[in-house]
Amino acid sequence: MAQSDRSTVDWTPVDASLVPHKDAPGTDIFVNQGGVFIVRSDLGCYLRTEDLKTRTGTEIRRLHPACQGGDHYLSDSENPPNIYIIKGDSYRVVKDLSTDAMATVHQLHPNCRGGDHYMHCASGFHIIYLERGVMRCVLDMSTDAQGHDTPLKPDRCKGLYYFGFIYVQGLIEVDKKWGAQYYLFLDIVSAKYVFSIHPDVLNFFPGGLTLTQGASTGGWECIKTLHNDSDSSITWSDKVTCKVGYAKQQMSSIEHNWSISAEVSVGAGELTKLITQFQFSLKTQYGGRSVRTEQEDWNEAREEEESIQVTLEPKTNLYIWQYHLSIGHKPVLFCRDVHFTKENKPPEYIPLPPIP
Structure with missing residues (x-):
């Protein structure tokens, strides 16, 4: 059985404008x-x-x-x-x-x-x-x-x-x-x-991030591909490594030229996180994705391993996908959702709660 790792991401660009x-x-x-x-x-x-x-x-x-x-x-x-x-x-x-x-x-x-x-x-x-x-x-x-x-x-x-x-x-x-x-x-x-x-x-x-960093984008990335080229079923059991959390360093430059008063309830880093969350919640016309991300892991992004066991039928493939959000071309939030497909096509749904 052959296997390969990450492939390209299916991004969907959007038009954007500042929120009035x-x-x-x-x-x-x-x-x-x-x-x-x-x-x-x-x-x-x-x-x-x-x-x-x-x-x-x-x-x-x-x-x-x-x-x-x-x-x-x-x-x-x-x-x-x-x-x-x-x-x-x-x-x-x-x-x-x-x-x-x-x-x-x-x-x-x-x-x-x-x-x-x-x-x-x-x-x-x-x-x-x-x-x-x-x-x-x-x-x-x-x-x-x-x-x-x-x-x-x-x-x-x-x-x-x-x-x-x-x-x-x-x-x-x-x-x-x-x-x-x-x-x-x-x-x-x-x-x-x-x-x-x-x-x-x-x-x-x-929506200012839209004009300085780029519009928000989202998509599934194929983090591993499994191939069963044999004539019999194969059970595959292993750990898949994926990045989970908030790429804080990608957004930290926003605050570099701000002097944040000590009386502000949210400190450096936390303020940028709130602005980033707000950006993802915006309508697509303002560069957002109209999704809620508060329940995602907003700790510093890190590598995590997930144990997976699957059975592959003869002459079949299995694709393992992870969803994440970007601002511009910078991946910012790596979501916890992992999804499997039998074809090399990303899932069609968005695994985040929509905002009406």
Whole structure:
């Protein structure tokens, strides 16, 4: 009986894009005198950087529990600035997302509810209603003071995320040719300025790994092939070696240029693991696989042996497959499932729980 080891993997590439604000609950971006802030409620932390295009001074800080789960996050240009967390029909005003300092809660005026995006510029609060194609400007979101609607220009309706600072309005898009970009508009003129987002910052956005590392792929790898060329049945009993777990080193470079605060509940390595798990859970249009992986072995990948005993009929083959997931072309998670086929074709099913 002849036997051979690993063969090529059957990968299925997918198209991908950054996850927009509407599909990433608890995630948003805002700018104030302290820098640029990207909030990830699902990770319990936020990223602060001095500049989106250079990632200077990038650090990860703890997100206070009271400041998590907001529908929208924005900030003004006061000194020190106020941070506004909109949740449903009310909003919370704090001075620090890590401490919930000086928190107050207010009701949103009916005319200021249900916006797709919120930001603050020097002229007040700007609320974008995409379906209506307007931006409502108010001085106070609780009173709708001096509220009025302004038609949105076509080039300001395509943003995945929006932010404002002083006299500038900004939005983030993913260009098919140039990748993740952010555009700055001046309120008083039609000039538009475009910049790229640094990969170290982009990695923190939902789906950002898609644009920096590549889309998630999954497939079965043939880890051993058995051949019975004889005219009688043969019983094969041996151990099969396969890799199981999380290829931590493959993803560790993500955090190399992040300074993670000691107060963050998840430390170095653990944060990358959570981001990687989230990436696999995304829809394929955002570079994910729409599968749950929490129940898989997320310890450091290692070689394991599994005892197998099979009987091969005369003149037959047996193929032993293992499933794993990759980001780009890098294998990241080696799943525990091992499957047998009589033909050199990988199994057709995915051995991970799907996300509806």
